[in-house]
Amino acid sequence: MAKEVTSREENYSLWYNNLVVKADLAENSAVRGCMVIKPYGYAIWEKIQHQLDTMFKETGHQNAYFPLFIPKSFLSKEADHVEGFAKECAVVTHHRLKNNPDGSGVIVDPEAKLEEELIVRPTSETIIWNTYRNWIKSYRDLPILCNQWANVVRWEMRTRLFLRTAEFLWQEGHTAHATAQEAIEETEKMVNVYADFARNYMALPVVVGKKTESERFAGAIDTLCIEAMMQDGKALQAGTSHFLGQNFAKAFDVQFANKEGKLDYVWATSWGVSTRLMGALIMAHSDNNGLVLPPALAPIQVVMVPIYKGEEELKMMVEKMEEIKNELKPYGISVKIDDRDNVRSGFKFAEWELKGVPVRVVMGKRDLENGVVEIARRDTCEKSSVAREGIAEYIKNLLDEIQKNIYAKALNFREEHTVKVDTWEEFKEKIEEGGFLLCHWDGTAETEAKIKEETKATIRCIPLDSHVEIEEGTCVYSGKPSKQRVIFARAY
Amino acid sequence: MAKEVTSREENYSLWYNNLVVKADLAENSAVRGCMVIKPYGYAIWEKIQHQLDTMFKETGHQNAYFPLFIPKSFLSKEADHVEGFAKECAVVTHHRLKNNPDGSGVIVDPEAKLEEELIVRPTSETIIWNTYRNWIKSYRDLPILCNQWANVVRWEMRTRLFLRTAEFLWQEGHTAHATAQEAIEETEKMVNVYADFARNYMALPVVVGKKTESERFAGAIDTLCIEAMMQDGKALQAGTSHFLGQNFAKAFDVQFANKEGKLDYVWATSWGVSTRLMGALIMAHSDNNGLVLPPALAPIQVVMVPIYKGEEELKMMVEKMEEIKNELKPYGISVKIDDRDNVRSGFKFAEWELKGVPVRVVMGKRDLENGVVEIARRDTCEKSSVAREGIAEYIKNLLDEIQKNIYAKALNFREEHTVKVDTWEEFKEKIEEGGFLLCHWDGTAETEAKIKEETKATIRCIPLDSHVEIEEGTCVYSGKPSKQRVIFARAY
Numbered sequence: 001m002a003k004e005v006t007s008r009e010e011n012y013s014l015w016y017n018n019l020v021v022k023a024d025l026a027e028n029s030a031v032r033g034c035m036v037i038k039p040y041g042y043a044i045w046e047k048i049q050h051q052l053d054t055m056f057k058e059t060g061h062q063n064a065y066f067p068l069f070i071p072k073s074f075l076s077k078e079a080d081h082v083e084g085f086a087k088e089c090a091v092v093t094h095h096r097l098k099n100n101p102d103g104s105g106v107i108v109d110p111e112a113k114l115e116e117e118l119i120v121r122p123t124s125e126t127i128i129w130n131t132y133r134n135w136i137k138s139y140r141d142l143p144i145l146c147n148q149w150a151n152v153v154r155w156e157m158r159t160r161l162f163l164r165t166a167e168f169l170w171q172e173g174h175t176a177h178a179t180a181q182e183a184i185e186e187t188e189k190m191v192n193v194y195a196d197f198a199r200n201y202m203a204l205p206v207v208v209g210k211k212t213e214s215e216r217f218a219g220a221i222d223t224l225c226i227e228a229m230m231q232d233g234k235a236l237q238a239g240t241s242h243f244l245g246q247n248f249a250k251a252f253d254v255q256f257a258n259k260e261g262k263l264d265y266v267w268a269t270s271w272g273v274s275t276r277l278m279g280a281l282i283m284a285h286s287d288n289n290g291l292v293l294p295p296a297l298a299p300i301q302v303v304m305v306p307i308y309k310g311e312e313e314l315k316m317m318v319e320k321m322e323e324i325k326n327e328l329k330p331y332g333i334s335v336k337i338d339d340r341d342n343v344r345s346g347f348k349f350a351e352w353e354l355k356g357v358p359v360r361v362v363m364g365k366r367d368l369e370n371g372v373v374e375i376a377r378r379d380t381c382e383k384s385s386v387a388r389e390g391i392a393e394y395i396k397n398l399l400d401e402i403q404k405n406i407y408a409k410a411l412n413f414r415e416e417h418t419v420k421v422d423t424w425e426e427f428k429e430k431i432e433e434g435g436f437l438l439c440h441w442d443g444t445a446e447t448e449a450k451i452k453e454e455t456k457a458t459i460r461c462i463p464l465d466s467h468v469e470i471e472e473g474t475c476v477y478s479g480k481p482s483k484q485r486v487i488f489a490r491a492y
Numbered sequence: 493m494a495k496e497v498t499s500r501e502e503n504y505s506l507w508y509n510n511l512v513v514k515a516d517l518a519e520n521s522a523v524r525g526c527m528v529i530k531p532y533g534y535a536i537w538e539k540i541q542h543q544l545d546t547m548f549k550e551t552g553h554q555n556a557y558f559p560l561f562i563p564k565s566f567l568s569k570e571a572d573h574v575e576g577f578a579k580e581c582a583v584v585t586h587h588r589l590k591n592n593p594d595g596s597g598v599i600v601d602p603e604a605k606l607e608e609e610l611i612v613r614p615t616s617e618t619i620i621w622n623t624y625r626n627w628i629k630s631y632r633d634l635p636i637l638c639n640q641w642a643n644v645v646r647w648e649m650r651t652r653l654f655l656r657t658a659e660f661l662w663q664e665g666h667t668a669h670a671t672a673q674e675a676i677e678e679t680e681k682m683v684n685v686y687a688d689f690a691r692n693y694m695a696l697p698v699v700v701g702k703k704t705e706s707e708r709f710a711g712a713i714d715t716l717c718i719e720a721m722m723q724d725g726k727a728l729q730a731g732t733s734h735f736l737g738q739n740f741a742k743a744f745d746v747q748f749a750n751k752e753g754k755l756d757y758v759w760a761t762s763w764g765v766s767t768r769l770m771g772a773l774i775m776a777h778s779d780n781n782g783l784v785l786p787p788a789l790a791p792i793q794v795v796m797v798p799i800y801k802g803e804e805e806l807k808m809m810v811e812k813m814e815e816i817k818n819e820l821k822p823y824g825i826s827v828k829i830d831d832r833d834n835v836r837s838g839f840k841f842a843e844w845e846l847k848g849v850p851v852r853v854v855m856g857k858r859d860l861e862n863g864v865v866e867i868a869r870r871d872t873c874e875k876s877s878v879a880r881e882g883i884a885e886y887i888k889n890l891l892d893e894i895q896k897n898i899y900a901k902a903l904n905f906r907e908e909h910t911v912k913v914d915t916w917e918e919f920k921e922k923i924e925e926g927g928f929l930l931c932h933w934d935g936t937a938e939t940e941a942k943i944k945e946e947t948k949a950t951i952r953c954i955p956l957d958s959h960v961e962i963e964e965g966t967c968v969y970s971g972k973p974s975k976q977r978v979i980f981a982r983a984y
Contacts, residue, residue, distance in 0.1 A: 031559045036623050039554035064534050067526035068643055068659050076597040086589040086598050093585045095647040097578040105568040106578050131528050155587040167560050
């Protein structure tokens with residue numbers, strides 16, 4: 001292969017980084033912790049955005065846009081919130097540069113100091129709730145169902161492409177409601193939209209659950225999440241939906257007159273997914289040959305590679321491939337014909353494998369004579385000879401099958417790496433093997449902290465869906481009573 | 493009308509601001525110069541984005557994403573560029589807040605000072621060309637045709653919603669080419685894409701032209717632009733496309749091996765339009781009743797208002813309206829049925845007029861009996877009774893007609909306010925009336941500066957399209973020879 005990728009077994013972390021860079025998804029920039037998302041990576045992100053945006057609009061949400069900057073004083077208004085974000089803020093202090101009198105370039109103009117420092121948004125609850133105060137007077141103004149697609153900055157010390165970067169792209173929904181019940185329903189609705197998207201588009205099996213108090217969003221009453229398992233057995237939080245209670249309404253004095261004419265504080269939710277999903281997508285499905293993209297999110301779903309001798313044959317093959325491309329168009333299938341004449345077909349095969357294109361169609365002179373094409377599927381790496389006639393429908397069905405198979409494979413992996421653990425000895429042994437440990441927990445932050453300290457494992461969530469049956473038991477660490485098993489794992 | 497708008501004649505500037513705020517497009521935020529784009533305004537921006545993005549992709553461009561932050565030293569590498577942007581930069585100097593020991597909130601942690609300050613991008617040439625250095629080795633890597641949708645910050649002192657804000661949303665294309673010729677062709681291609689979009693979607697007649705040296709983008713060899721006329725006769729620059737020569741390739745040492753194997757610097761272009769287009773859209777077409785949106789960019793193209801007595805009738809009307817809505821669906825026409833029972837229909841009429849919805853359909857019991865509906869078009873404010881049968885096709889055609897009429901109206905206005913001026917006395921008189929003055933100019937920056945000083949008029953562009961015939965003459969100010977007329981105007 002032209003660009004070699006370190007194997008998963010050899011060094012999982014290097015394998016991941018290699019994939020991201022060599023498949024042209026993203027790279028580190030000259031700015032610490034900030035990435036460049038390259039066109040191929042961005043095309044996947046656009047597909048993610050487009051589908052999620054459709055689902056948000058179908059559930060009644062509208063997009064809006066709020067300022068990049070947050071006055072420092074706003075951040076302080078909700079105590080838990082500032083505690084959670086103060087340590088990783090990019091702070092704007094000046095608004096002008098000037099020429100250095102010594103001629104060495106530009107320097108910050110000390111006379112252009114801002115009266116109040118501005119924080120580059122790490123999340124937008126504060127600026128948005130400060131805005132909502134002017135939008136909400138009565139119950140008739142509710143609910144407000146806004147989403148924004150934006151960039152945010154959290155000054156992380158250790159960064160990894162897509163998984164943890166100083167700047168990342170995301171969407172953040174911020175809704176306002178007249179009752180706690182309605183806000184709770186919204187929180188649940190949106191975590192389920194995320195789960196639906198992860199399962200059906202990313203081919204990613206996820207557990208829907210609730211975070212423990214210590215893992216909650218800073219300022220939330222409850223945080224719901226979707227958790228996925230990566231191929232090294234580690235957990236990855238792929239999306240969160242927060243019930244914020246009246247915390248931000250109180251911090252920013254957002255009150256409304258209810259139907260009875262009485263003033264009450266507004267109830268809030270917020271929910272988000274980010275370019276971190278790209279990391280989950282890559283880690284969950286890829287192999288040592290490169291990316292394995294689920295057809296639903298692949299920018300190129302079918303690549304066609306002609307086998308030929310001489311210009312004449314190339315031209316003929318490309319013509320035949322254009323015909324197939326046209327037959328695929330009505331199905332909305334995106335096709336790339338790789339007609340480059342300066343690289344060998346073996347190089348092309350490896351490159352498109354690396355880039356995770358779900359289906360490869362190869363056609364040579366003999367195939368043409370026999371009325372067949374060669375089809376290779378990326379998920380299983382199987383090749384087969386298929387009749388040219390009816391090829392469009394065949395490929396359509398194959399893409400559906402690949403989508404399902406990638407999901408099934410990931411689900412199977414998760415099930416194989418999920419175990420019920422009932423003793424502390426077993427816990428310490430099993431956690432080293434990776435995977436999800438289903439354990440009883442006594443419900444205290446103290447026990448949770450001790451387990452984390454001793455094993456680096458955290459409670460990923462208290463499962464909410466039918467994945468785990470509800471059964472009582474005793475805490476794997478303290479032996480105290482427990483109402484249901486929770487998921488412990490090491491995590492990204 | 494529920495929300496009164498100051499009239500255009502009374503105070504043009506206040507009229508504009510009123511419209512933006514009262515039609516729920518945008519508002520000022522708590523952060524100086526930064527706006528909140530509200531859902532209705534953002535829905536228009538999404539339509540603009542979607543159409544432009546389609547046109548960029550049709551012309552071979554791909555989207556990517558580059559960092560928000562630019563190291564201070566990068567900005568200094570291109571001399572004209574830093575000169576142009578240094579005075580209006582948001583500068584990040586620290587990466588952490590901490591609790592104030594006096595308990596009064598959070599303060600910037602002096603120990604978290606960045607080694608090198610970061611500038612919030614005012615435009616991305618520098619960070620992008622620093623990245624391109626690693627992407628380009630040979631002519632085979634060219635052209636690179638990237639675009640990004642992003643937010644940028646320019647610390648403007650006087651801001652106005654959409655027209656000039658500290659933070660704004662835009663797209664910036666950045667392309668890299670092997671030859672000057674190819675880069676020049678790209679520059680021209682993209683300014684024509686902008687002109688095409690402005691004319692056919694925004695219904696905005698624009699002049700395509702070239703900027704004079706003093707109005708050029710900081711770091712460009714040539715700046716092409718589209719210029720539109722607003723209803724107060726002022727010019728508005730609606731989009732620019734820059735031929736950057738090898739300036740940025742030299743500043744960031746981006747060289748490639750050409751077909752002959754020799755090293756050469758890469759040729760560059762950049763081009764952008766921003767949320768300023770929203771300002772142009774509003775100012776060009778709106779009237780004293782509110783917005784007038786061209787159907788191609790209206791989030792709601794048809795609003796239906798039932799006239800009824802009692803719940804029973806309301807239900808029946810809404811049912812009938814749902815039928816019409818379904819008939820409009822195949823045409824891709826977006827419809828809103830306003831079934832609110834807590835406001836009068838007069839209030840609804842005024843509200844949807846304010847929001848610029850192109851077509852209003854009204855239906856009462858008598859209309860139903862007579863097999864007609866009442867149609868009001870927003871552009872002319874005309875009402876007519878139209879047969880219910882075949883209404884979908886009627887509306888489809890009406891929307892097309894409205895789109896054309898809005899363009900024709902704006903074109904007519906521009907033509908009425910464009911005059912050839914040949915003497916300095918006439919210039920000083922006419923410039924007070926607003927509009928475009930077509931004048932001969934001697935080609936010197938000195939004359940240009942003097943005219944600006946004396947009249948506040950600038951050269952909007954040297955027209956490139958057939959709008960103005962090429963004829964020689966003598967400069968309106970200096971009397972020196974001139975090769976063609978240019979457009980002078982006061983501008984936003």
